[in-house]
Amino acid sequence: MPIGPQPHGRRGTVEEPYTPLNLRLVLAAFGLVVCVGLSILLFRMGWTVPGWLLAGWAVVALVDIVVIQFRRRARARAEGGDHSLFE
Structure with a gap:
């Protein structure tokens, strides 16, 4: 999946x-x-094993945040303006 904005005029x-x-x-x-x-x-x-599992999930969440930020910046460059929480 490319990291970029939603195409113009398409809501999905x-x-x-x-x-x-x-x-x-x-x-x-x-x-x-x-x-x-x-x-x-x-x-x-x-409890080290469950602690490491949750630490791994925290890393996954951090990577997800980075990818989302890249996509939000690409969308802001393409569309401009602010978006609500649900857009």
């Missing part, structure tokens, strides 16, 4: 769905905060 189709990037960003940030917090808690309790 079955083949290429429209994604609300701002909402994805909020959800990924929430997942990052929760996974980091629980991972630290599990490490302090001595």
